[in-house]
Amino acid sequence: MFDFSNPYTGRAVCRLQKPAPTLKIPSSKPLHAEIYATIGFILRLDNIVLYFFLQLSANMSKTANRILVIRAGQLGDTVCASSIIEPLRHHYGHDVVIDWVAKAGIGQVFSRDSRIHRIFELKNRRLPFVFNPAKFRILRHSWQQPYDLIVNLELGSLFNDVMHLSRARQKIGMPYRYFAEPPEAHAVENLKLIYRSFLDDEDMALAEPSLRGTPLAELKKKYPLANDYLVLVPANSHLGKKNRPNYRAWPIEHWQTLIRKLDTAGMPAVIIGGRGEEAFFANLSPLPESVINLAGKTSFPDLVGIIAGARGVVSTDTGPAHIAAAVDTPVHALIGPTNFKRTGPYKTSSNRVEILSANLPCSPCYHTQRLLDCKKNICMEAIHPDRVFDAVMRLS
16 A cells, blocks of 8 residues: 655645455356456556656646536535535636536536536446446546546545546545544535645635526526515425435425415515425415415526525525525524534525524434434424514514
């Protein structure tokens, strides 16, 4: 095993494993044997080539023209990971080319963001590159145009093959280094552990989620948006999952009550949600004229723009709440079973995040037996609509 450190920074930029172990070849399957032998050869060749890249570029760690960021999670995960964009631009210059590996569909949140050059979307993160055309496209692109830096923000092993076989002068993250997450730290703070391994304090001061969406003037030509509106997010990413109760949901009756109170107060509202959730939103009908239902009708860039132009957002613990915090729109987050300290909207000096929780002694309970034993979702039921309405009106 060899460790190669960049003498310019004194930091370990990559760990080269000793030649890949010989793979067992099933004698009864010669085709598989050929595939396994080819993979083993590529892994060995990768180590050799990467060694020479590191030697030739050891004094160039401050220079990076092309960067690949790997974070292929859900919408909230991706929004949190956007906190790396401005630090990279500050460290390497605003003309740096940043490509992004994202989950299929989720990557479109960057489609109107000029800071992101190319988006690689994956339908399946688990399949290795041999059986995964999307991963192979990433590798082929890096072979044709090697990156200066690849940052893997995934803590698991799903992208170890991409990290091993891609071409880059510097590689950060798994499988070369594991960054242990403190259990009570926010997801963004945990990501900063990776950032600090190669960025300085001035860069880190900019490490906050940020997004760019469709301009509001353009949106008003597409949707009948009022001049001053509130965004409501009744659904979340667990809606419609088979055999899985939606523990993060706020009762539909509470949403109906809140909508009536907002209408009485003369406050226009916009309901947003994903495609395929239309049946859920039908439960809110009939809606008053002051409420526009855009569920399933917006692209991700439009969603970002609509939230950015709103006076505030009321949401459960789901992606749009993170978007609101990233674009500095006040967000009232309705949170029960999840740990808002870890997964809630990220608070910064420029945004306003209000956590509305019942603060029951059994919360948080996510991923515990207490959650499975809970039949009434009492922590979400206990957040009264009057309390949410009063929080919203304080913004007026």
